[in-house]
Amino acid sequence: MKLQRAFGFGKTKDFDPFLLLDDFRNENPEDYIAGFPWHPHRGIETITYVLAGSVEHGDSLGNKGKMIAGDVQWMTAGSGILHQEMPKGDNHGRMHGFQLWANLPSALKMTDPRYQDIPASAIPEVTDDDGTRVRIICGEFWGKRGPVEGVAADPNYLDISVAPGQRKRLKIETTRNAFAYVFAGSGTFREASGPRAVLTEQVARPDAPPVYDVGNHSLVLFDRGDEIVVQAGDEGIRFLLVSGKPIEEPVAWYGPIVMNTQEQLRQAMAELQTGAFIKHR
DSSP, X not given: OOOXXXXXXXXXXXXXXXXXXXXXXXXXXXXXXXXXXXXXEBSEEEEEEEEESEEEEEETTSOEEEEETTOEEEEEOTTOEEEEEEEEOOTTSOEEEEEEEEEOOGGGTTSOOEEEEEOGGGSOEEEOTTXXXXXXXXXXXXXXXXXXXXXXXXXXXXXXXXXXXXXXXXXXXXXXXXXEEEEEEEEEEETBOOOBOBBOSOTTOTTSOOBOBTTTBEEEEEOSOSEEEEEEEEEXXXXXXXXXXXXXXXXXXXXXXXXXXXXXXHHHHXXXXXXXXXXXX
């Protein structure tokens, strides 16, 4: 599957507790139809947010379902799960969504797997007087609370649209790491890192040079503070605003398995070979 990877190349400190953000956006079915066939997860949570098209999913525990535009799935892999996600385009062949990985602290690495499947209708949306719209997937914002609960990283996950030319201040807790991922329109953020390059080649080519597209997929990381300020460009701006409490633990990472030590990784890989990977049925 061809996608854009905003971050997730092994450097975890800046984004702790988050590990990876993929933007799977395409209008060519040949680039996404292969999807994400059966693969293991352990030690993390995966958050899938669909904007266009649909994603059919299934796992080794017998769970299966279909996400459509606006839906969210929050999967806690915990002690281990085998999973697949197969995307389909809409009537125009378009597919768009995001997958964010959140780390689990050592005390919860081997917790039982679980799902939270959230339909679009259950996600609150708030509109401010200046036209700013916010979908609240997780956490609390402007007096509304998102439907996803009980997540170890205690994150805020917001989908924000700011109208053309508007300048907007948005509150963030000072104890959190926070980033914004711009996926439509353009704008600038005050007191943030410069826009970071986003890898737009096949993720199977980790040596490919990052390519920064100023148009509509760029990543900015914020310093610790109590607010961010965004200035929307002439077409407005739409972005994910994500923040979470850092776990600050060692990270041992191999593909979709994220533990604290290399020994734990070796054990997980050995269990995959022997059939002992799935602990909860």
